[in-house]
Amino acid sequence: MKKTFKIYAVIFIVVMVILALLEVNKKETTNWRKNFNINEKSPFGLFVFNNEAKDLFKNNLKKIEQTPYDYYTQHKKGVHNIIVIEKELDKESWKKILDQVSNGSDAMILVSHISKDISDSIGYHSSDISFEEENVLKLTDKKYQNDFIKLDKFPSGRGFSYIKPKVEVLGKTVEKNNSDQANFIKVQFGKGTIYAHSEPLFLTNYYLLKPGNIKYAQDVFSYLQDRETIWFVENDTKVSRFFMRFVLSNPALKYAWWLFLGGLLLFIFFNAKRKQRVVPVLEPLRNTSVDFVKSIGNLYLQEGDFHDMMAKKAQYFLNKVRMDLLIDTQNLDAEFAKKLQLKTGKNIEMINEAIVLIRKGQDPYANVMKEDLTRLNKLLDEILK
Incomplete structure (x- = not known):
C-alpha cells in the first residue's frame, strides 16, 4: 500500500x-468569441462602449440587469429610450418592449437574430445577406455619408431580406461584388419608433478602438431623442461568493x-478495485436495427435499382419538409423553391437542382443513373443540414 x-x-x-x-x-x-459582454476587454466585448456610453447619452443612461418583462412589470415608466444589444430575450419581454414603444417610447434593437414572430409583427424579417469576409456599413442620410465602418473580422452577414413598404432604410451593407443590402431600418410602431440594426459587431472593442469608427456609432444613436435611456444588459457583474473563486480564477x-x-479519484478507484469482488460481465442485448438497415441497403445496391432508391429518398425528403418546415410539397414549382430557400437559407441554385432530381426520381419512366442518386443524396443532406 x-x-x-x-x-x-x-x-x-x-x-x-x-x-x-x-x-x-x-x-x-486572443479570445475572438462574440460575447458582447460589457466587462470583457476581448475584441468582441463591449468594455469600450460601456465606458463611453455615459458621455454618449449625456449621463442620462440607466443600465438594467433585469429582463424587460420583470422591469416593466415592477415599474411604470413614461416615454423613454430603450436599447437592446445582442441580448437573448423571451417572447414576453419583447411584448413588454413593444408595449412601451406603442405608448410613445423609442427602441434601438441591435441584434443579429430575433424571433420571426416578433420581427414580422414589427415589419421586417432578417436573414443572411452576405457571405463575404469583409463589408462596409454605411448610413443612407447624406449628412452621414462620410461616416462608415469597415468590418474586416468575422462580420455576421445579417440583414433584412423582407421589409414592409412603410419601413424606412437608414443604413446598408456595401460590398464589392454584391448589391447594397439594408441593415439599419426605422419602423413607426404605435406612437413610438423602433430602430433595428442587424450588425451589432460595430459596437465591440475591436472596431470602436479603430480611428474614426466611433463616429458611425454616434450617428446610429443620434436617431434617439435626448431623454432617459434604458439599456438592458446581462446580469453577469455579481462577484462569486464561492470559497474557491480565487483558485478557479x-x-x-x-x-x-x-x-x-x-x-x-483515480487513487480511490484503483485502491477500491483491488478489494472488491469480481463482477461477472453481462453482454448487453445487441441492437440489430442498424444491421437490418445495412442489409436492406446492400440488397438495393446489389439489385442496382437506383430509381427506386432515388424515389424513396425524395419521398423521405418531402415528408421531412412537410413535417419540420411546414411547406406544402404538392407542387414543386418556383414558389416551393422560394419558400424552401427562405426556411433553410440555402442557395437557390442548389434547391432548384435538387427539385429537378426529385422530379426525375418521381418519374417512373426516367433513366436514373448511380451518379443521379449520389448527387441527390448529397444535395438533400446539405439542404436539411
Whole structure:
C-alpha cells in the first residue's frame, strides 16, 4: 500500500511540474468569441462602449440587469429610450418592449437574430445577406455619408431580406461584388419608433478602438431623442461568493486543483478495485436495427435499382419538409423553391437542382443513373443540414 501511494505521489508531482512549465511558457491567446459582454476587454466585448456610453447619452443612461418583462412589470415608466444589444430575450419581454414603444417610447434593437414572430409583427424579417469576409456599413442620410465602418473580422452577414413598404432604410451593407443590402431600418410602431440594426459587431472593442469608427456609432444613436435611456444588459457583474473563486480564477491553480482531484479519484478507484469482488460481465442485448438497415441497403445496391432508391429518398425528403418546415410539397414549382430557400437559407441554385432530381426520381419512366442518386443524396443532406 505504501509503495503504491509513493508511485502515485511521484507521478502527481512530475505531472504538476510539467504543467507548471507549460503554463510559464504559454503565450497569451486572443479570445475572438462574440460575447458582447460589457466587462470583457476581448475584441468582441463591449468594455469600450460601456465606458463611453455615459458621455454618449449625456449621463442620462440607466443600465438594467433585469429582463424587460420583470422591469416593466415592477415599474411604470413614461416615454423613454430603450436599447437592446445582442441580448437573448423571451417572447414576453419583447411584448413588454413593444408595449412601451406603442405608448410613445423609442427602441434601438441591435441584434443579429430575433424571433420571426416578433420581427414580422414589427415589419421586417432578417436573414443572411452576405457571405463575404469583409463589408462596409454605411448610413443612407447624406449628412452621414462620410461616416462608415469597415468590418474586416468575422462580420455576421445579417440583414433584412423582407421589409414592409412603410419601413424606412437608414443604413446598408456595401460590398464589392454584391448589391447594397439594408441593415439599419426605422419602423413607426404605435406612437413610438423602433430602430433595428442587424450588425451589432460595430459596437465591440475591436472596431470602436479603430480611428474614426466611433463616429458611425454616434450617428446610429443620434436617431434617439435626448431623454432617459434604458439599456438592458446581462446580469453577469455579481462577484462569486464561492470559497474557491480565487483558485478557479487563476488558470494555473485551477488546472492544479482539478488534476489533484482527478488523481485522488483515480487513487480511490484503483485502491477500491483491488478489494472488491469480481463482477461477472453481462453482454448487453445487441441492437440489430442498424444491421437490418445495412442489409436492406446492400440488397438495393446489389439489385442496382437506383430509381427506386432515388424515389424513396425524395419521398423521405418531402415528408421531412412537410413535417419540420411546414411547406406544402404538392407542387414543386418556383414558389416551393422560394419558400424552401427562405426556411433553410440555402442557395437557390442548389434547391432548384435538387427539385429537378426529385422530379426525375418521381418519374417512373426516367433513366436514373448511380451518379443521379449520389448527387441527390448529397444535395438533400446539405439542404436539411
